[in-house]
Amino acid sequence: MAKNECDLKSCFLCKFCLKDWIPAIAANRKNFEVKKGQQLFKEGDPAAGIYFIYSGAVKVHKRWDNEKELILRFAKTGDIVGQMGLGPEATYPVSATAIEAGLACFVDMEFFDSTLNINTQFTKQLVMVLANDLKESEKRMRNLAHMPVKGRVAQALINLKNQFGTNNDGYINIELSRQDLASFTGASYESLFRVINDLTEEKLIGVSGKSILIRDTGRLVNLTAETE
Amino acid sequence: MAKNECDLKSCFLCKFCLKDWIPAIAANRKNFEVKKGQQLFKEGDPAAGIYFIYSGAVKVHKRWDNEKELILRFAKTGDIVGQMGLGPEATYPVSATAIEAGLACFVDMEFFDSTLNINTQFTKQLVMVLANDLKESEKRMRNLAHMPVKGRVAQALINLKNQFGTNNDGYINIELSRQDLASFTGASYESLFRVINDLTEEKLIGVSGKSILIRDTGRLVNLTAETE
DNA sequence: CGTATCTTTGAGTCATGTCAAAAACGGTGG
């Protein structure tokens, strides 16, 4: 393999980049290992650049009140993190923290920006990614406003299953702390706990340690529609 | 003015488009008047294309439950609507309805897509717009999860003032029904009503019909920080 | 084996939504 080609198949950056631009990427990217719990950046930091996740998992979250936070979304292999640092404001509006060790790639904003100027296909792909994130965000926003906690937990579990898939036993392929799951659904720790209990008793899900198994997708989906 | 040049200064599409692409735009766009209350599209509709708002005001909203909705954002002169129709899903995930009469421009998805392929500057601008929308959306999401209604109303009023400005008397330059204001803050009609009352009594705002005047920005901003 | 960190449970409180009904408003047509 040529030294200046991307050796990582799931590199969003390389996948959609011009052939003759790839050497420049190789020269400008910084690959590095990420430890569990490591913070890639936090809200308020100067927006230094964009991160591409090769492996592992990262939570993107936003604080409220020094105590509470909301997890906005998760990024895993092939996803981008830090794109909200784009635009005139020079700081990240959110934080990004690894929940699973892995490998990431950093590209500084200046180089990223020049890529956007040069590479239409890449920029277009970014538009698609952002449009999708926006769609998801607006859907969750609506849910936060109108859907009760139980439905939101159901929705969160469905989303997690879609994003991370399941292992051999059918358990969702991500281990989240209860606290993180609560922050992801926008509920308190205790509320989440009780709902998880309910769902287990009603046999909609199964729990083993931190792993969660969806037993009855149909009824879980019903919870997300509720009054309809 | 040449017939094939864009005659509308606030056309996002033309402003960032290549000179030699503008004739193609002129041939492919459809300008039309929008009446108050007119629905540009509704969620579930096939994503036919993108709308550019020249004048007037449009709300972008998402239903819940046939009764309730959340207003996600407003679009006015220079803004784009329908961009969430981008991507593999062929339907709009939201609705767009005029709250003020005005002028809009429609470009079908196919042509829009080919513009994205050809015009890097335009595509890059779109990235910036989307990144900004995403930022705003995620902020509001966090607020919906953790900020009490009063703070959200305060935030909504501040946002409206920033987006629409004020008229000679200092009143925010948009007339929203109370119902719409409630849907925008993610609260019930009655809750919104009581909060507006409170704020008026506390002399943070003034109300005249549907128009609202911000009297004390400082204390209003405090409400959005609350416990900090 | 003791200390710290999570889990689990219970009880109490409060913010917000719901429901219902009265009052005010606005337009329309006679």
Next chain:
DNA sequence: CCACCGTTTTTGACATGACTCAAAGATACG
């Protein structure tokens, strides 16, 4: 100009979902 009807505003009472607080069990861990 007024009587009427539909809509929006305003108010009160109430129900309840969800958060908070606090404390007792577990579990991990050095």
